[in-house]
Amino acid sequence: MAGWLSRGVNAAWSLVGGAGRGVSDAADGLAGASFGTQRDAAFTRAISNAQGHFNRCPRCTAYVCSRCWNPGQGLCLHCSPDTAAEAQAAQQRGLNDSVTQRAYAAGQQQGGSYDATTPRQLVCPHCRAETRGGAFCPECGHQLAQTVSCSSCHQALPDGAAFCPACGTRR
Template identity: 50%
Template sequence: MREDLHFSDNYRDLSQQYGTGAGFQFEFYCECCRDTWRSPFEPYRSGQASGWMREIGSFASNLLGGLGSGLDNAVEGLAKAGWGNARDEAFKRAIEAAQAHFHRCAKCHDYACDRCWNADSGLCQRCAPDLAAEVQAARLDGRLQAATESAREFGKGQAAQVDVRGERQLVCPACGHETRGGRFCPACGQALAAPARCGGCRAPLPAGSRFCPECGAPAGRAGAVPPPAPSS
């Protein structure tokens, strides 16, 4: 294949060398949106003949011994010998047809389809985005940012209603289910008290403590703090 051919890296070769379906076809794609276009199928007669002769040779081998196999190999060799030049010619014709469906960007040199092409500037949409589309996108982005900021400020106001000082049991002591900070277990309904506190300094007492880790008072003086009353 000649090195000066266009579309050297954005196509897929769908050609088939042998068999009754032998022929040339190439698939080109837009380097912006990846949409594809396929060239018209061109049959490769020598390859098709090889496929037909292979089927005939298989039948003839049963009747004529090695003669059928020899005919099959001869036609297949002819198809292989002419494949390279025939493919290159078909590829050049496919490129000429593809140029009607793609445009080469003067800046990035990528090939763009009609939908990704900015005809006013002669550049692809990535290098020269549509102004109206960019303005609309920026407007929607600004609206989203403003709405997000408003929601954040509203959330800060709601935070004042959240009890951030009261201790909550996160796991039910009765069934082991997660409580998510509730006053009652959502699985078994067990009332959940806040952790026990020292009767002297009111510091939280770890489970199983015999003495307060803050003031040293005996844990016997500690008492469980009842859950906070619901806010009105």
């Protein structure tokens, strides 16, 4: 039984998606199994019925179902995509690209007022919440570590310093 089934599956596969042998080759392979003409005839009918649901692309030689077939061109949709669908997809890509470019330009304008040199702590060390660079944690209110600068010379002050080491101004 396993040999007959294996030969039948191999014959059907080569007919539908493989080497492209004809129905007679598949039926001849099963007839040699000597399991009776009724089974062979039933299998031959099944192959004939399946052939009506698939088209063979002359360009790439793939077998495809009717959903993947362009009947106007006589080719599969991989070789001959639907023009209207491709135009719609290209239009959507163009819209997305345009919106992306405009959003990028708006971000560049907003970035002009952002001080990129100021170090920011992005995660609260106390509760691990995302801080988005604020001075205090929005979840627990913990004061975040930020570099303090001298009000006179604007040099960075070390933590706990009472006086600026650069100019001597009291903190």
